[in-house]
Amino acid sequence: MLERYIIFTGRPNAGKSTTIRALTGVKVPIGKKPGTTKKINKYQISKDLYLVDMPGYGRKLGAHRNSEDRTKDKILKFIEKEADNIVVAIHVFNINTFIETERRLARKVFISIDIELVQYIAENVGEVPFVAANKIDKGKEQDIMENMDAFLYGVTDGDPEAAVDYVFPISAKKKVGIGQLKSRLVQKLGEKGYTNPFRDVRNRKMNYRD
Ligand SMILES: Nc1nc2c(ncn2[C@@H]2O[C@H](COP(=O)(O)OP(=O)(O)OP(=O)(O)O)[C@@H](O)[C@H]2O)c(=O)[nH]1
Ligand SMILES: [Mg+2]
Incomplete structure:
Protein backbone atom coordinates (compact mmCIF):
# COMPACT_ATOMS: atom_id res chain seq x y z
CA MET A 1 0.00 0.00 0.00
CA LEU A 2 1.35 3.38 -1.00
CA GLU A 3 2.05 5.74 1.88
CA ARG A 4 1.04 9.41 1.74
CA TYR A 5 2.45 12.02 4.03
CA ILE A 6 1.64 15.21 5.91
CA ILE A 7 5.10 16.50 6.75
CA PHE A 8 6.23 19.01 9.40
CA THR A 9 9.58 20.70 8.85
CA GLY A 10 11.56 23.41 10.60
CA ARG A 11 14.63 24.27 12.64
CA PRO A 12 15.49 22.49 15.88
CA ASN A 13 13.13 23.65 18.64
CA ALA A 14 10.82 25.63 16.32
CA GLY A 15 7.84 23.77 17.75
CA LYS A 16 7.12 21.20 15.02
CA SER A 17 6.09 18.46 17.42
CA THR A 18 4.01 20.84 19.56
CA THR A 19 2.24 22.01 16.39
CA ILE A 20 1.40 18.41 15.47
CA ARG A 21 -0.09 17.93 18.93
CA ALA A 22 -2.10 21.13 18.72
CA LEU A 23 -3.44 20.36 15.24
CA THR A 24 -4.16 16.68 15.55
CA GLY A 25 -4.09 15.65 19.20
CA VAL A 26 -1.47 13.01 18.47
CA LYS A 27 0.87 12.90 21.46
CA VAL A 28 4.22 13.08 19.70
CA PRO A 29 7.20 13.68 22.00
CA ILE A 30 8.12 17.31 22.65
CA GLY A 31 10.99 18.73 24.67
CA LYS A 32 12.57 21.91 26.01
CA LYS A 33 15.88 21.35 24.26
CA PRO A 34 16.53 21.25 20.52
CA GLY A 35 17.07 17.73 19.22
CA THR A 36 14.06 16.05 20.82
CA THR A 37 12.87 14.53 17.56
CA LYS A 38 15.88 12.64 16.25
CA LYS A 39 14.48 10.61 13.40
CA ILE A 40 11.93 11.02 10.66
CA ASN A 41 8.98 9.72 12.65
CA LYS A 42 5.85 8.54 10.89
CA TYR A 43 2.47 8.22 12.62
CA GLN A 44 -0.24 6.42 10.72
CA ILE A 45 -3.55 8.28 10.97
CA SER A 46 -5.61 6.40 8.39
CA LYS A 47 -5.26 3.64 5.83
CA ASP A 48 -2.56 5.30 3.75
CA LEU A 49 -2.02 8.66 5.47
CA TYR A 50 0.85 9.38 7.85
CA LEU A 51 1.92 12.38 9.92
CA VAL A 52 5.66 12.88 9.55
CA ASP A 53 7.42 14.60 12.45
CA MET A 54 10.83 15.63 11.15
CA PRO A 55 13.91 16.25 13.27
CA GLY A 56 15.16 19.84 13.33
CA TYR A 57 16.78 21.14 10.18
CA GLY A 58 19.86 23.22 11.01
CA ARG A 59 22.44 23.92 13.68
CA LYS A 60 21.97 23.42 17.36
CA LEU A 61 24.36 24.16 20.21
CA GLY A 62 26.63 21.33 21.25
CA ALA A 63 25.71 19.01 18.41
CA HIS A 64 28.19 17.38 16.08
CA ARG A 65 28.41 18.89 12.65
CA ASN A 66 28.46 15.46 11.00
CA SER A 67 25.30 14.19 12.58
CA GLU A 68 23.58 17.48 11.80
CA ASP A 69 24.60 17.23 8.18
CA ARG A 70 23.36 13.65 7.99
CA THR A 71 20.04 14.70 9.44
CA LYS A 72 19.70 17.59 7.00
CA ASP A 73 20.58 15.27 4.17
CA LYS A 74 17.96 12.72 5.23
CA ILE A 75 15.29 15.41 5.38
CA LEU A 76 16.12 16.77 1.92
CA LYS A 77 16.28 13.23 0.46
CA PHE A 78 12.93 12.34 2.00
CA ILE A 79 11.30 15.43 0.48
CA GLU A 80 12.86 14.77 -2.90
CA LYS A 81 12.17 11.05 -3.03
CA GLU A 82 8.65 11.21 -1.59
CA ALA A 83 7.66 14.45 -3.34
CA ASP A 84 4.69 12.81 -5.12
CA ASN A 85 3.47 11.26 -1.88
CA ILE A 86 3.57 14.44 0.18
CA VAL A 87 -0.05 15.53 0.37
CA VAL A 88 0.61 18.62 2.49
CA ALA A 89 3.73 20.18 4.00
CA ILE A 90 3.75 22.48 7.02
CA HIS A 91 6.89 24.43 7.77
CA VAL A 92 7.17 25.72 11.34
CA PHE A 93 9.46 28.58 12.31
CA ASN A 94 10.08 30.61 15.46
CA ILE A 95 8.65 34.09 14.93
CA ASN A 96 10.71 35.50 17.82
CA THR A 97 14.14 34.55 16.63
CA PHE A 98 13.90 34.40 12.86
CA ILE A 99 16.14 37.40 12.13
CA GLU A 100 18.57 36.76 14.96
CA THR A 101 19.10 33.06 14.22
CA GLU A 102 19.47 33.51 10.52
CA ARG A 103 22.10 36.18 11.06
CA ARG A 104 24.00 34.34 13.75
CA LEU A 105 24.00 30.95 12.08
CA ALA A 106 25.00 32.28 8.73
CA ARG A 107 27.97 34.03 10.38
CA LYS A 108 26.65 37.45 9.46
CA VAL A 109 25.92 36.62 5.85
CA PHE A 110 22.17 36.74 5.69
CA ILE A 111 21.03 33.45 4.24
CA SER A 112 17.77 32.06 5.50
CA ILE A 113 17.58 28.35 6.12
CA ASP A 114 13.85 28.63 6.82
CA ILE A 115 13.25 30.29 3.49
CA GLU A 116 15.55 27.88 1.70
CA LEU A 117 13.61 24.95 3.08
CA VAL A 118 10.25 26.48 2.17
CA GLN A 119 11.52 27.00 -1.38
CA TYR A 120 13.01 23.52 -1.54
CA ILE A 121 9.63 22.04 -0.57
CA ALA A 122 7.82 24.23 -3.11
CA GLU A 123 10.16 23.17 -5.91
CA ASN A 124 10.05 19.47 -5.14
CA VAL A 125 6.46 19.00 -4.04
CA GLY A 126 5.14 21.52 -6.56
CA GLU A 127 3.18 23.46 -3.97
CA VAL A 128 4.20 26.09 -1.42
CA PRO A 129 3.98 24.60 2.09
CA PHE A 130 1.75 26.09 4.75
CA VAL A 131 3.91 28.07 7.13
CA ALA A 132 3.28 28.22 10.87
CA ALA A 133 4.89 31.35 12.35
CA ASN A 134 5.08 29.88 15.84
CA LYS A 135 5.49 31.19 19.40
CA ILE A 136 3.51 34.42 18.97
CA ASP A 137 2.74 34.21 22.69
CA LYS A 138 6.38 34.96 23.45
CA GLY A 139 8.42 38.13 23.00
CA LYS A 140 7.54 41.72 22.21
CA GLU A 141 4.92 42.56 19.65
CA GLN A 142 7.34 44.87 17.87
CA ASP A 143 9.90 42.06 17.49
CA ILE A 144 7.26 39.65 16.25
CA MET A 145 6.18 42.14 13.60
CA GLU A 146 9.73 42.78 12.46
CA ASN A 147 10.45 39.06 12.25
CA MET A 148 7.23 38.45 10.36
CA ASP A 149 8.03 41.22 7.88
CA ALA A 150 11.53 39.86 7.33
CA PHE A 151 10.22 36.35 6.77
CA LEU A 152 7.42 37.46 4.42
CA TYR A 153 9.77 39.67 2.49
CA GLY A 154 12.27 36.84 2.09
CA VAL A 155 9.83 34.11 1.23
CA THR A 156 7.96 36.12 -1.37
CA ASP A 157 10.93 37.97 -2.75
CA GLY A 158 9.52 41.33 -1.76
CA ASP A 159 5.76 40.86 -2.23
CA PRO A 160 4.40 40.12 1.28
CA GLU A 161 0.76 40.15 0.06
CA ALA A 162 1.47 36.95 -1.82
CA ALA A 163 1.91 35.07 1.43
CA VAL A 164 -1.31 35.92 3.27
CA ASP A 165 -2.91 32.71 2.07
CA GLN A 180 -7.38 28.84 11.14
CA LEU A 181 -4.39 26.70 10.22
CA LYS A 182 -6.32 23.52 10.90
CA SER A 183 -9.29 24.50 8.78
CA ARG A 184 -7.01 25.34 5.81
CA LEU A 185 -5.19 22.07 6.33
CA VAL A 186 -8.42 20.08 6.50
CA GLN A 187 -9.70 21.93 3.43
CA LYS A 188 -6.55 21.12 1.50
CA LEU A 189 -6.68 17.47 2.54
CA GLY A 190 -10.35 17.38 1.50
CA GLU A 191 -9.42 18.68 -1.96
CA LYS A 192 -7.02 15.77 -2.21
CA GLY A 193 -9.59 13.18 -1.23
CA TYR A 194 -8.95 12.94 2.50
CA THR A 195 -12.07 13.85 4.44
CA ASN A 196 -12.01 14.04 8.23
CA PRO A 197 -8.38 12.94 8.44
CA PHE A 198 -7.92 13.56 12.16
CA ARG A 199 -11.25 12.15 13.31
CA ASP A 200 -9.96 9.08 15.10
CA VAL A 201 -6.52 10.12 16.19
CA ARG A 202 -7.09 12.48 19.12
CA ASN A 203 -5.49 11.23 22.33
CA ARG A 204 -4.72 7.89 20.79
CA LYS A 205 -1.30 6.56 21.63
CA MET A 206 0.52 5.81 18.44
CA ASN A 207 3.71 4.08 17.69
CA TYR A 208 6.04 5.61 15.25
CA ARG A 209 8.37 4.00 12.82
CA ASP A 210 11.03 5.29 10.54
N1 LIG B 1 6.26 29.87 24.29
C1 LIG B 1 6.05 28.90 23.40
N2 LIG B 1 6.79 27.80 23.44
C2 LIG B 1 6.54 26.85 22.51
C3 LIG B 1 5.56 26.99 21.50
N3 LIG B 1 5.57 25.88 20.73
C4 LIG B 1 6.53 25.08 21.24
N4 LIG B 1 7.11 25.65 22.31
C5 LIG B 1 8.18 25.09 23.15
O1 LIG B 1 9.35 24.95 22.38
C6 LIG B 1 10.06 23.79 22.81
C7 LIG B 1 10.30 22.88 21.62
O2 LIG B 1 9.07 22.35 21.19
P1 LIG B 1 9.03 21.05 20.23
O3 LIG B 1 7.64 20.95 19.74
O4 LIG B 1 9.64 19.89 20.89
O5 LIG B 1 9.97 21.58 19.05
P2 LIG B 1 10.49 20.78 17.77
O6 LIG B 1 10.54 21.73 16.65
O7 LIG B 1 9.70 19.54 17.58
O8 LIG B 1 11.98 20.44 18.24
P3 LIG B 1 13.00 19.28 17.75
O9 LIG B 1 12.23 17.99 17.68
O10 LIG B 1 14.03 19.25 18.82
O11 LIG B 1 13.54 19.71 16.44
C8 LIG B 1 9.21 23.16 23.91
O12 LIG B 1 9.71 23.60 25.15
C9 LIG B 1 7.84 23.71 23.66
O13 LIG B 1 7.02 23.77 24.81
C10 LIG B 1 4.79 28.19 21.50
O14 LIG B 1 3.90 28.40 20.68
N5 LIG B 1 5.09 29.11 22.46
MG1 LIG C 1 10.26 17.59 17.52
Whole structure:
Protein backbone atom coordinates (compact mmCIF):
# COMPACT_ATOMS: atom_id res chain seq x y z
CA MET A 1 0.00 0.00 0.00
CA LEU A 2 1.35 3.38 -1.00
CA GLU A 3 2.05 5.74 1.88
CA ARG A 4 1.04 9.41 1.74
CA TYR A 5 2.45 12.02 4.03
CA ILE A 6 1.64 15.21 5.91
CA ILE A 7 5.10 16.50 6.75
CA PHE A 8 6.23 19.01 9.40
CA THR A 9 9.58 20.70 8.85
CA GLY A 10 11.56 23.41 10.60
CA ARG A 11 14.63 24.27 12.64
CA PRO A 12 15.49 22.49 15.88
CA ASN A 13 13.13 23.65 18.64
CA ALA A 14 10.82 25.63 16.32
CA GLY A 15 7.84 23.77 17.75
CA LYS A 16 7.12 21.20 15.02
CA SER A 17 6.09 18.46 17.42
CA THR A 18 4.01 20.84 19.56
CA THR A 19 2.24 22.01 16.39
CA ILE A 20 1.40 18.41 15.47
CA ARG A 21 -0.09 17.93 18.93
CA ALA A 22 -2.10 21.13 18.72
CA LEU A 23 -3.44 20.36 15.24
CA THR A 24 -4.16 16.68 15.55
CA GLY A 25 -4.09 15.65 19.20
CA VAL A 26 -1.47 13.01 18.47
CA LYS A 27 0.87 12.90 21.46
CA VAL A 28 4.22 13.08 19.70
CA PRO A 29 7.20 13.68 22.00
CA ILE A 30 8.12 17.31 22.65
CA GLY A 31 10.99 18.73 24.67
CA LYS A 32 12.57 21.91 26.01
CA LYS A 33 15.88 21.35 24.26
CA PRO A 34 16.53 21.25 20.52
CA GLY A 35 17.07 17.73 19.22
CA THR A 36 14.06 16.05 20.82
CA THR A 37 12.87 14.53 17.56
CA LYS A 38 15.88 12.64 16.25
CA LYS A 39 14.48 10.61 13.40
CA ILE A 40 11.93 11.02 10.66
CA ASN A 41 8.98 9.72 12.65
CA LYS A 42 5.85 8.54 10.89
CA TYR A 43 2.47 8.22 12.62
CA GLN A 44 -0.24 6.42 10.72
CA ILE A 45 -3.55 8.28 10.97
CA SER A 46 -5.61 6.40 8.39
CA LYS A 47 -5.26 3.64 5.83
CA ASP A 48 -2.56 5.30 3.75
CA LEU A 49 -2.02 8.66 5.47
CA TYR A 50 0.85 9.38 7.85
CA LEU A 51 1.92 12.38 9.92
CA VAL A 52 5.66 12.88 9.55
CA ASP A 53 7.42 14.60 12.45
CA MET A 54 10.83 15.63 11.15
CA PRO A 55 13.91 16.25 13.27
CA GLY A 56 15.16 19.84 13.33
CA TYR A 57 16.78 21.14 10.18
CA GLY A 58 19.86 23.22 11.01
CA ARG A 59 22.44 23.92 13.68
CA LYS A 60 21.97 23.42 17.36
CA LEU A 61 24.36 24.16 20.21
CA GLY A 62 26.63 21.33 21.25
CA ALA A 63 25.71 19.01 18.41
CA HIS A 64 28.19 17.38 16.08
CA ARG A 65 28.41 18.89 12.65
CA ASN A 66 28.46 15.46 11.00
CA SER A 67 25.30 14.19 12.58
CA GLU A 68 23.58 17.48 11.80
CA ASP A 69 24.60 17.23 8.18
CA ARG A 70 23.36 13.65 7.99
CA THR A 71 20.04 14.70 9.44
CA LYS A 72 19.70 17.59 7.00
CA ASP A 73 20.58 15.27 4.17
CA LYS A 74 17.96 12.72 5.23
CA ILE A 75 15.29 15.41 5.38
CA LEU A 76 16.12 16.77 1.92
CA LYS A 77 16.28 13.23 0.46
CA PHE A 78 12.93 12.34 2.00
CA ILE A 79 11.30 15.43 0.48
CA GLU A 80 12.86 14.77 -2.90
CA LYS A 81 12.17 11.05 -3.03
CA GLU A 82 8.65 11.21 -1.59
CA ALA A 83 7.66 14.45 -3.34
CA ASP A 84 4.69 12.81 -5.12
CA ASN A 85 3.47 11.26 -1.88
CA ILE A 86 3.57 14.44 0.18
CA VAL A 87 -0.05 15.53 0.37
CA VAL A 88 0.61 18.62 2.49
CA ALA A 89 3.73 20.18 4.00
CA ILE A 90 3.75 22.48 7.02
CA HIS A 91 6.89 24.43 7.77
CA VAL A 92 7.17 25.72 11.34
CA PHE A 93 9.46 28.58 12.31
CA ASN A 94 10.08 30.61 15.46
CA ILE A 95 8.65 34.09 14.93
CA ASN A 96 10.71 35.50 17.82
CA THR A 97 14.14 34.55 16.63
CA PHE A 98 13.90 34.40 12.86
CA ILE A 99 16.14 37.40 12.13
CA GLU A 100 18.57 36.76 14.96
CA THR A 101 19.10 33.06 14.22
CA GLU A 102 19.47 33.51 10.52
CA ARG A 103 22.10 36.18 11.06
CA ARG A 104 24.00 34.34 13.75
CA LEU A 105 24.00 30.95 12.08
CA ALA A 106 25.00 32.28 8.73
CA ARG A 107 27.97 34.03 10.38
CA LYS A 108 26.65 37.45 9.46
CA VAL A 109 25.92 36.62 5.85
CA PHE A 110 22.17 36.74 5.69
CA ILE A 111 21.03 33.45 4.24
CA SER A 112 17.77 32.06 5.50
CA ILE A 113 17.58 28.35 6.12
CA ASP A 114 13.85 28.63 6.82
CA ILE A 115 13.25 30.29 3.49
CA GLU A 116 15.55 27.88 1.70
CA LEU A 117 13.61 24.95 3.08
CA VAL A 118 10.25 26.48 2.17
CA GLN A 119 11.52 27.00 -1.38
CA TYR A 120 13.01 23.52 -1.54
CA ILE A 121 9.63 22.04 -0.57
CA ALA A 122 7.82 24.23 -3.11
CA GLU A 123 10.16 23.17 -5.91
CA ASN A 124 10.05 19.47 -5.14
CA VAL A 125 6.46 19.00 -4.04
CA GLY A 126 5.14 21.52 -6.56
CA GLU A 127 3.18 23.46 -3.97
CA VAL A 128 4.20 26.09 -1.42
CA PRO A 129 3.98 24.60 2.09
CA PHE A 130 1.75 26.09 4.75
CA VAL A 131 3.91 28.07 7.13
CA ALA A 132 3.28 28.22 10.87
CA ALA A 133 4.89 31.35 12.35
CA ASN A 134 5.08 29.88 15.84
CA LYS A 135 5.49 31.19 19.40
CA ILE A 136 3.51 34.42 18.97
CA ASP A 137 2.74 34.21 22.69
CA LYS A 138 6.38 34.96 23.45
CA GLY A 139 8.42 38.13 23.00
CA LYS A 140 7.54 41.72 22.21
CA GLU A 141 4.92 42.56 19.65
CA GLN A 142 7.34 44.87 17.87
CA ASP A 143 9.90 42.06 17.49
CA ILE A 144 7.26 39.65 16.25
CA MET A 145 6.18 42.14 13.60
CA GLU A 146 9.73 42.78 12.46
CA ASN A 147 10.45 39.06 12.25
CA MET A 148 7.23 38.45 10.36
CA ASP A 149 8.03 41.22 7.88
CA ALA A 150 11.53 39.86 7.33
CA PHE A 151 10.22 36.35 6.77
CA LEU A 152 7.42 37.46 4.42
CA TYR A 153 9.77 39.67 2.49
CA GLY A 154 12.27 36.84 2.09
CA VAL A 155 9.83 34.11 1.23
CA THR A 156 7.96 36.12 -1.37
CA ASP A 157 10.93 37.97 -2.75
CA GLY A 158 9.52 41.33 -1.76
CA ASP A 159 5.76 40.86 -2.23
CA PRO A 160 4.40 40.12 1.28
CA GLU A 161 0.76 40.15 0.06
CA ALA A 162 1.47 36.95 -1.82
CA ALA A 163 1.91 35.07 1.43
CA VAL A 164 -1.31 35.92 3.27
CA ASP A 165 -2.91 32.71 2.07
CA TYR A 166 -0.38 30.31 3.47
CA VAL A 167 1.43 31.93 6.43
CA PHE A 168 -0.35 31.49 9.78
CA PRO A 169 0.76 33.21 13.00
CA ILE A 170 0.22 30.68 15.79
CA SER A 171 1.11 29.69 19.31
CA ALA A 172 1.20 25.91 19.30
CA LYS A 173 1.69 25.91 23.06
CA LYS A 174 -1.17 28.27 23.92
CA LYS A 175 -3.31 27.04 21.01
CA VAL A 176 -3.70 30.44 19.39
CA GLY A 177 -4.38 30.58 15.64
CA ILE A 178 -4.58 26.79 15.46
CA GLY A 179 -8.21 26.85 14.28
CA GLN A 180 -7.38 28.84 11.14
CA LEU A 181 -4.39 26.70 10.22
CA LYS A 182 -6.32 23.52 10.90
CA SER A 183 -9.29 24.50 8.78
CA ARG A 184 -7.01 25.34 5.81
CA LEU A 185 -5.19 22.07 6.33
CA VAL A 186 -8.42 20.08 6.50
CA GLN A 187 -9.70 21.93 3.43
CA LYS A 188 -6.55 21.12 1.50
CA LEU A 189 -6.68 17.47 2.54
CA GLY A 190 -10.35 17.38 1.50
CA GLU A 191 -9.42 18.68 -1.96
CA LYS A 192 -7.02 15.77 -2.21
CA GLY A 193 -9.59 13.18 -1.23
CA TYR A 194 -8.95 12.94 2.50
CA THR A 195 -12.07 13.85 4.44
CA ASN A 196 -12.01 14.04 8.23
CA PRO A 197 -8.38 12.94 8.44
CA PHE A 198 -7.92 13.56 12.16
CA ARG A 199 -11.25 12.15 13.31
CA ASP A 200 -9.96 9.08 15.10
CA VAL A 201 -6.52 10.12 16.19
CA ARG A 202 -7.09 12.48 19.12
CA ASN A 203 -5.49 11.23 22.33
CA ARG A 204 -4.72 7.89 20.79
CA LYS A 205 -1.30 6.56 21.63
CA MET A 206 0.52 5.81 18.44
CA ASN A 207 3.71 4.08 17.69
CA TYR A 208 6.04 5.61 15.25
CA ARG A 209 8.37 4.00 12.82
CA ASP A 210 11.03 5.29 10.54
N1 LIG B 1 6.26 29.87 24.29
C1 LIG B 1 6.05 28.90 23.40
N2 LIG B 1 6.79 27.80 23.44
C2 LIG B 1 6.54 26.85 22.51
C3 LIG B 1 5.56 26.99 21.50
N3 LIG B 1 5.57 25.88 20.73
C4 LIG B 1 6.53 25.08 21.24
N4 LIG B 1 7.11 25.65 22.31
C5 LIG B 1 8.18 25.09 23.15
O1 LIG B 1 9.35 24.95 22.38
C6 LIG B 1 10.06 23.79 22.81
C7 LIG B 1 10.30 22.88 21.62
O2 LIG B 1 9.07 22.35 21.19
P1 LIG B 1 9.03 21.05 20.23
O3 LIG B 1 7.64 20.95 19.74
O4 LIG B 1 9.64 19.89 20.89
O5 LIG B 1 9.97 21.58 19.05
P2 LIG B 1 10.49 20.78 17.77
O6 LIG B 1 10.54 21.73 16.65
O7 LIG B 1 9.70 19.54 17.58
O8 LIG B 1 11.98 20.44 18.24
P3 LIG B 1 13.00 19.28 17.75
O9 LIG B 1 12.23 17.99 17.68
O10 LIG B 1 14.03 19.25 18.82
O11 LIG B 1 13.54 19.71 16.44
C8 LIG B 1 9.21 23.16 23.91
O12 LIG B 1 9.71 23.60 25.15
C9 LIG B 1 7.84 23.71 23.66
O13 LIG B 1 7.02 23.77 24.81
C10 LIG B 1 4.79 28.19 21.50
O14 LIG B 1 3.90 28.40 20.68
N5 LIG B 1 5.09 29.11 22.46
MG1 LIG C 1 10.26 17.59 17.52
